[in-house]
Amino acid sequence: MGDRFTSLYAVRSGFFKSSGLRDNGRDQVTRFSMTGDVLGLDGIGQEHHICNTVALEDSDVCAIPFAGLQELAHEIPSLQREFHRAMSREIVRERGVMFLLGSMNAEERLAMFLLNLSRRFAASGYSSSEFHLRMTREEIGSYLGQKLETVSRIFSRFQQEGLIGVQQKYIRILDSAGLERVMARDSD
């Protein structure tokens, strides 16, 4: 964070968390990234990065010097288009998080979080039904706008209800349809 923006970073493998620090020292996890995600798009506007990103396991990234990308994109329209799509997708992704934080309760948030992780692991060729969480309960809570105790409690509740299996950081999705139901529960 604060470093001059020069490159984008495409995740080739591994797992990352990004967090932003605010005025008075409060900071918040804004994203978990894995294979295929592009990091650093936020830096283009003010020429400086606005968040820190840390690898949570051994990882590989491909640094893409932005100036070079621009030149190349000027020659190759399909690359330009793909770059614009990536930015737009980032906007849409954050829109989803805004929705989560603005109008879902604790259970709904965690259900959405798990389903989202599951889907992304599947997209990267891993199992969608069991995986190892790379982040702590506190980091999950920070991302979801809740406290680590709440995260822990709801994991336990989901387990009691047979929706998931939890053993520390090892998670099994036992009833993804059930999680969908929790997430979409009509709370009006």
Place this chain on the structure above:
Amino acid sequence: MGDRFTSLYAVRSGFFKSSGLRDNGRDQVTRFSMTGDVLGLDGIGQEHHICNTVALEDSDVCAIPFAGLQELAHEIPSLQREFHRAMSREIVRERGVMFLLGSMNAEERLAMFLLNLSRRFAASGYSSSEFHLRMTREEIGSYLGQKLETVSRIFSRFQQEGLIGVQQKYIRILDSAGLERVMARDSD
């Protein structure tokens, strides 16, 4: 929302709200836009718009056909750069809302909201210290992730504390430094 993406829209004057509808009918205000803001960037990725935007007063927008913009930007590097900045700024803006929703209490949210509005009115050449809210309490609440009663209560509280003057939709900022203090209150 759902319409095919063809154009961006630059706000020339007026005031807008954008809202997204979710699975089960819940919807949420995701943005208030005014002069200088660009609408529609979210549509690039999936070729369809993902939110509705409604004018809250007589307004003017300039529709910018995206295909044409791309051609022009290909010729004019500075335009291309400005376009990228606009997208990146949108990402950063949403990051700010995520932070607001994820780690601020009701008073802090409303203080931030008012200061943000004030700053943007000033940037558009209007008074930063008094303005007319175009949206209802319910819409403010939806944007800030709280209920309309809470918004109303906190307006009253701020007024009692001499931070602002409230008369329905007419707002006067009496002590912006005080609002800053409320917003940045060290709540750890």
Place this chain on the structure above:
DNA sequence: CGGTTTCTTGATTGGGATCAATAGGAGTGG
């Protein structure tokens, strides 16, 4: 005007935060 929407304010409730104590790993060094 009467009807409707929006806003304010009070009383009560409830979900998640906070405080607190314990347990479980993981890593280190003996």
Place this chain on the structure above:
DNA sequence: CCACTCCTATTGATCCCAATCAAGAAACCG
């Protein structure tokens, strides 16, 4: 291999902020 420490997770008890329920009041509008 065990003893020790540190970090992380779980679970219980209590508290508090904002949601909910409810009733008026104020503004807007045809």
